Amino acid sequence: MSDVLTIGIPSKGRLMDATYSFFSEAGLQISRHNNNRNYTGSVKGLGGVEVQFLSASEIAVGLGDGSIHMGITGKDLIQEKTLTTTAKPELLCSLGFGRADVVVAVPKSWLDVDVMADLNDVATIMRTKQHKPIRVATKYLEITRQFFADHGVVDYRIVESLGATEGAPAAGSAEVIVDITSSGATLEANQLKVLQDGLILESQAYLVAAPAAKWSKTVREIARVLLDRIGARERARATLEVRFGGIKISTKDVDEIAKQTGGSVPYKSGETGEWILHVPQENLYTSVELLRVKGCETINVRQLEYVFERENKLFNLLNLRLN
Numbered sequence: 001m002s003d004v005l006t007i008g009i010p011s012k013g014r015l016m017d018a019t020y021s022f023f024s025e026a027g028l029q030i031s032r033h034n035n036n037r038n039y040t041g042s043v044k045g046l047g048g049v050e051v052q053f054l055s056a057s058e059i060a061v062g063l064g065d066g067s068i069h070m071g072i073t074g075k076d077l078i079q080e081k082t083l084t085t086t087a088k089p090e091l092l093c094s095l096g097f098g099r100a101d102v103v104v105a106v107p108k109s110w111l112d113v114d115v116m117a118d119l120n121d122v123a124t125i126m127r128t129k130q131h132k133p134i135r136v137a138t139k140y141l142e143i144t145r146q147f148f149a150d151h152g153v154v155d156y157r158i159v160e161s162l163g164a165t166e167g168a169p170a171a172g173s174a175e176v177i178v179d180i181t182s183s184g185a186t187l188e189a190n191q192l193k194v195l196q197d198g199l200i201l202e203s204q205a206y207l208v209a210a211p212a213a214k215w216s217k218t219v220r221e222i223a224r225v226l227l228d229r230i231g232a233r234e235r236a237r238a239t240l241e242v243r244f245g246g247i248k249i250s251t252k253d254v255d256e257i258a259k260q261t262g263g264s265v266p267y268k269s270g271e272t273g274e275w276i277l278h279v280p281q282e283n284l285y286t287s288v289e290l291l292r293v294k295g296c297e298t299i300n301v302r303q304l305e306y307v308f309e310r311e312n313k314l315f316n317l318l319n320l321r322l323n
Helices: 013-025 056-065 075-081 116-130 141-150 165-171 185-189 217-237 251-261 281-293 313-322
Strands: 005-010 029-032 040-044 049-054 070-074 090-094 100-107 134-138 156-160 176-181 192-203 205-209 239-244 275-280 299-303
Touching: 005 013, 005 056, 005 217, 013 029, 013 070, 013 205, 029 049, 049 056, 056 070, 056 075, 070 075, 075 090, 075 141, 075 192, 075 205, 090 217, 090 313, 100 116, 100 165, 116 134, 116 192, 134 141, 134 165, 141 156, 141 176, 141 192, 165 176, 165 185, 176 185, 176 192, 185 192, 205 313, 217 239, 217 313, 239 281, 251 275, 251 281, 275 281, 281 299
Parallel strands: 005 049, 005 070, 134 156, 134 176
Antiparallel strands: 029 040, 040 049, 070 205, 090 205, 100 176, 100 192, 239 275, 239 299
16 A cells, blocks of 8 residues: 555535535546445546545544545644644645634624733633633634734633534633634624634635655655646636737737736637637736737637646645655
8 A cells, every 4th residue: 555645535515525526627536435435435547546535634634644645624624633743734735615714703792802912801800800711612722722822812721612612602611712614604693703813714625745644656656647637727727718819919019918917928829820828817807908908809718627837836846845
C-alpha cells in the first residue's frame, strides 16, 4: 500500500455530494467498492488511488497525522484539529462550497456587549461579583483558546459542546458560544448576536495535502496526474473565452486589453479569423467595454471545460512543501 495515494472523502451529506460533483467535473468519477455502505472506493480511470469515506473531522485528523495523503474538508476543521500538529497540512485550493463562518455569539439581551473587549469586561464582572468564570460553549476548543488569547480574554471556562451549541445559553449551560454558521438564521432563532469583531474564521471546503504522509515517487506521480486534472478544471471554472472579429485591430491593442484584464496572451484563429482571448470571469465586462471602444459589435463568450497549462501549479505547490 506504500505506492497507493489515499484520499479522504466526506462520507455523507451535502459536503459528500458537492465533493462527488467536484471530482466528476474534473473527469474523475468516484465509486464505492461493492455498495454505498462500504467505506473505501476508487477513482475510475486513475489507478493507484484508494478513496476512504470518512467524516469531515476524521479527514482533518488524518491529514494531520499522515494516515491519508489528501482529503477534502473544511478549513475550520483543519485549523481546529491540526493547530498543534508539527507537519501542518497544505491547503492546495479552495473549492467554493461548504462556506460558513466560525463566530463568537452572545445573547441579544446583552445590549452593552458588542465587541470582544466588552465580553472581557463582562467576564471580569462575573468573576468579581459572582465568583465564577464566564462559560463558552463550543466544539472548537483550540481555535477558541487562540482567538480569546489574541483578544486578551483569559477569565473564562470552555464547556465542550456535544450537541446543538446555539442552544447552550437558553439551556443555561453557557453564557457565550463559539460556533459555525452559514446564514445566521439559527443564531437569530436562538436570540443570539455575533460580536462585531467576533469573526474567528471564514471557512469553506478545501483540497488539502498531508506532508506527514509517506510520499513515495509513485505516489507523487499519481498526485501529479490528479492535480493536473483538478487544476485544469479549476482554471476553466474561473475563466471565460472571449471571441471577436470583423474589425481592424492591432495585435498591440489586443495585447493591451489582455494586460488590463488579466487575460491570457491572445491569438487569432486561422479558421474563422476571430481573435480569441481568455479572461478571468470577474473581468469579463471590463474586456467587453474595452473591445466596444475599439469598434467591436459582436463579442462571443463561452465557458471553458478545461484549461491545461505547461506548469502544474497545484503539484508544484505540493512538491515544494514536501521537499
